[in-house]
Amino acid sequence: MNKLNLFFLLLIFNIPIYAIDKNPINLDNAEQEARYQKLTNELRCVVCQNQSVADSNAELAQDVRNLVRNQISEGQTNEQISAFLVQRYGDFVLYNPPLTEKTYILWLGPFILMLFAFIILMFFIRRQTKAKSVALTDAERDKLNQALGK
Template sequence: MMRIWFIIGLFLLAYPAIAIDSNPQPFADAMTEARYKELLKELRCMVCPNQPLSDSEAGLAQDLREEVREMVLQGQSNVDIKTFLVARYGDSVLYNPPVMPKTFLLWFGPAVLLLIAFFVLVYFIRRQNKVVSTPVLTPEEQEKLTQVLNQRDPS
């Protein structure tokens, strides 16, 4: 029983702490706060790979959360906020970067690899299932084969 509690304790210690916004400035209404939280989920922390801005504990993430909060409180739209952050940090700040020539591989690469894998699989399945037919002998070849077999077998 003690071992189970120990394992549970280890899991709880390993669970990443949720970043807490240190800015105590409240929002005017619940819709603005919900928009702010949703926006933070759409933005990527520049320090922590594959972690949304809302969950990161990095100092830069805290600064970005405060900056986004100020922009939301000033009434800027989500598009304006994202445009500002992309101009400052590049497309990698967005979890869903726009489709453009430099992100084609990111958007279409998995589908292309899946198609290639499908065609390779079909090719190997067809190749393996190809029935090897026995060649049909001409009458001359059949007679020659019979002679060779009769010479080996004196019965």
């Protein structure tokens, strides 16, 4: 198999690469492990910006995974861990930020854009319905009837 075929084969069958946890210490029980998995999937990597902390290979994501693991083993609740990370990195670290003064545009922006698009659409529809039709002269009407075979 030549290199070009191998390249196309890799393009066709691309395999997603997942983050490798460099500190694979297991937690005490399955409940803590489930909490860890849930939290790391709900937190956004502030370096990658479009990956969860669980999927990111960035060093900061590894640090956040370690921090979450340590705080879970210390007995912190999910809310306490999230609040600590929001205090440290801001609301951006959450995939679902709370509705606050800072995040109004995130939550209401799509609805405002849809309303604006609807108003523009209604404007163009009304403009089209108000357009006056031009009356044909007798000669033009005769030509049209001939073209249509009437």
